[in-house]
Amino acid sequence: MNVFIRELKVNRYPLLAWSVGVVLLIYSGMLKFAGYQSSGQSINQILDQLPKSVQAILGLNVGIDLSSAKGFYAILFFYIILVATIHSSLLGAGIISKEERDRTSEFLFVKPIPRAKVLTAKLLAAFCNILVLNLVTLVSSVCLVAIYNKGASATHDIILLMAGMFFLQLIFLSLGAAIAGISIKPKGSASIASAILLFTFLLSIFIDFYSKLENLKYLTPFKYFDAKSVLTSGKLDPFYLVLSAIIAVVLVATTYLFYTKRDLDV
Amino acid sequence: MNIFWHELKQYRRSTIVWVLSLCFIVLFFLSLFPVFSKDVETVRKIFESYPVAVRDALNVQIDIFFTLNGFYLFIFTYILLTGSIQAANLGVGIISKEAAGKTFDFLLTKPITRTQLITRKIAAALTLLIVTNIVYLAAAVFTANTVSHGDFEMNIFILISLTLILVQLMFFTIGLFLSAVLPKIKSVVTVSLPLVFAFFIIGMLDSIFGNKVRYLTPFKFYDPAYIIKNGTIEFKFLLIEAIFIVIVTVAVYYLFNKKDISAAD
Numbered sequence: 001m002n003v004f005i006r007e008l009k010v011n012r013y014p015l016l017a018w019s020v021g022v023v024l025l026i027y028s029g030m031l032k033f034a035g036y037q038s039s040g041q042s043i044n045q046i047l048d049q050l051p052k053s054v055q056a057i058l059g060l061n062v063g064i065d066l067s068s069a070k071g072f073y074a075i076l077f078f079y080i081i082l083v084a085t086i087h088s089s090l091l092g093a094g095i096i097s098k099e100e101r102d103r104t105s106e107f108l109f110v111k112p113i114p115r116a117k118v119l120t121a122k123l124l125a126a127f128c129n130i131l132v133l134n135l136v137t138l139v140s141s142v143c144l145v146a147i148y149n150k151g152a153s154a155t156h157d158i159i160l161l162m163a164g165m166f167f168l169q170l171i172f173l174s175l176g177a178a179i180a181g182i183s184i185k186p187k188g189s190a191s192i193a194s195a196i197l198l199f200t201f202l203l204s205i206f207i208d209f210y211s212k213l214e215n216l217k218y219l220t221p222f223k224y225f226d227a228k229s230v231l232t233s234g235k236l237d238p239f240y241l242v243l244s245a246i247i248a249v250v251l252v253a254t255t256y257l258f259y260t261k262r263d264l265d266v
Numbered sequence: 267m268n269i270f271w272h273e274l275k276q277y278r279r280s281t282i283v284w285v286l287s288l289c290f291i292v293l294f295f296l297s298l299f300p301v302f303s304k305d306v307e308t309v310r311k312i313f314e315s316y317p318v319a320v321r322d323a324l325n326v327q328i329d330i331f332f333t334l335n336g337f338y339l340f341i342f343t344y345i346l347l348t349g350s351i352q353a354a355n356l357g358v359g360i361i362s363k364e365a366a367g368k369t370f371d372f373l374l375t376k377p378i379t380r381t382q383l384i385t386r387k388i389a390a391a392l393t394l395l396i397v398t399n400i401v402y403l404a405a406a407v408f409t410a411n412t413v414s415h416g417d418f419e420m421n422i423f424i425l426i427s428l429t430l431i432l433v434q435l436m437f438f439t440i441g442l443f444l445s446a447v448l449p450k451i452k453s454v455v456t457v458s459l460p461l462v463f464a465f466f467i468i469g470m471l472d473s474i475f476g477n478k479v480r481y482l483t484p485f486k487f488y489d490p491a492y493i494i495k496n497g498t499i500e501f502k503f504l505l506i507e508a509i510f511i512v513i514v515t516v517a518v519y520y521l522f523n524k525k526d527i528s529a530a531d
Binding site: 023025028029032082083086090098101102191195198205209210239 | 282283291294296298301342344351355366452453454455459460463464467470471511
């Protein structure tokens, strides 16, 4: 319990900073939307005729109506998940590896608690952090969108997208934790986690550019809950929900398996 | 000189990885150019049917859009993103890693001043960035030449590519500055990633800031469309960057010379 509370305490200011960042992002996005809405021109139909590769180059999300709050939020969602996944992968890698990095692991593990218990407390604390960030994003999105939106309510869609984002956060949190759990030199775990994040992010853009790579979409979580398909189908794809859950469970299990056994870097 | 070589050695592997990633990204994107230019005629017709206001909003100039350089202009964002992370990592890490690794007091017992120490570290980082850019430029020009069968304006292509190191230098100095100001950086990426992505997102949400966004984020600082049109980099912005870098670097020297370095216990 002490480890859990201590981790929450240590992470509260970073969490606050990330939350402020997300709120600012949504706020500035909505300011941009207000501009779109007032200009009154819906350019979407004409843009839809363009080949997909050209749309990708111009940064357009195919088939989304930018002049509706829902459509605009879908574009913004792309950047929100970028922020949220960076947060969770850094958090996951950091919360496990920092004891070795700061040379506090000897101190921690002479306490009468087994490693698995420490790990559980740390993962739970990290889980609370991503949950809070998700809720902050959800609440601020709903409020800010409601302020600027003059059309149909988008609350339901936002809740749906945030549920999808939560799964992405889980994947990257457990990815960071697993890397820190496995690696013998955990100092570099945050770098490796962010390298994977950058790679999957670029891969999702590659796929937009070149539709023949479509089959690689299983490799990049950024494609799992694509805003466009979520909004048109009105639900999260159950296949990807299961896939995300499996990935997260496997990664967490890996973390336990390796971290409870490996030599600590002291 | 020892410090210089030591830093080069320390960053050797990560620099190789960054260089390879940059080359891979440019290779991949540029190799899509033939696919993209195949649709030229249809797209051109569609674009020409758009009102000028829409074309302006999309930032599309038809005459350059279908050239290789026009294509490069759009993908260059992601090259910049990757390169900026590398530069920010270097800037944030190269001095602060001594504090994080508790090797600072060891280093400071050597018969060199802090100013000399910082100079050597900066020189090593600059060398790495220059090497990165040389290899990247060679790979990019080679790919561009292959996919377009030599049918592109090489000068302009090189000029656009050169803005990579200009943007990297900005992120490098910002990173250095952060490492001088923040009390203790335990993990480099937790500082550098939010830094770079914050600027990246500001750049992507550009239209709310209007034209001023250029002064807000290094990602929009150099306008490749201007380079394509005029064949030069805007001198005014080069000057601003130079002034920025000089001021920040002087501040970095000053701050590091006065900074309390906690000894290893």
